[in-house]
Amino acid sequence: MEAAPRYLCQRCGNCCRWPGFVRLERGEEERIAAFLGLTPEAFVNEFCELHPNRQALSIRSRPNGECEMLDGRNVCRIQPVKPRQCAGFPNAWNFPGWREVCEAIDTAR
Numbered sequence: 386m387e388a389a390p391r392y393l394c395q396r397c398g399n400c401c402r403w404p405g406f407v408r409l410e411r412g413e414e415e416r417i418a419a420f421l422g423l424t425p426e427a428f429v430n431e432f433c434e435l436h437p438n439r440q441a442l443s444i445r446s447r448p449n450g451e452c453e454m455l456d457g458r459n460v461c462r463i464q465p466v467k468p469r470q471c472a473g474f475p476n477a478w479n480f481p482g483w484r485e486v487c488e489a490i491d492t493a494r
């Protein structure tokens with residue numbers, strides 16, 4: 386059985402609003418496009434850009450830095466099919482100083 390995640394997301398939406406790149410893994414654009422009722426081509430044209438590493442697509446950001454898939458302050462339009470990068474934060478990956486911006490509860494404390 387998979388271990389329960391240590392950090393429990395509080396859906397504050399902060400990680401969807403700070404500037405950065407939401408990288409898509411192979412096959413994710415098809416899954417997200419189907420969820421939105423779009424063809425993969427339409428989804429890519431409307432919502433994606435080339436990741437700076439030039440080896441993947443990422444979801445486009447708005448001028449204020451937030452993700453194009455964010456609805457209001459903390460609702461992800463594609464929550465059931467969100468990219469693995471989003472689903473993995475902060476348990477599978479994080480970065481120095483992430484605790485200052487993430488409101489997840491630490492179940493180990």
Ligand code: SF4
Nearest residue numbers: 401452454455461471
């Ligand atoms: S895809 Fe959804 S979970 Fe990921 S950054 Fe965008 S709004 Fe947030």
Ligand code: SF4
Nearest residue numbers: 394395398400487489
């Ligand atoms: S910043 Fe942390 S608590 Fe807030 S939505 Fe992202 S993962 Fe969840």
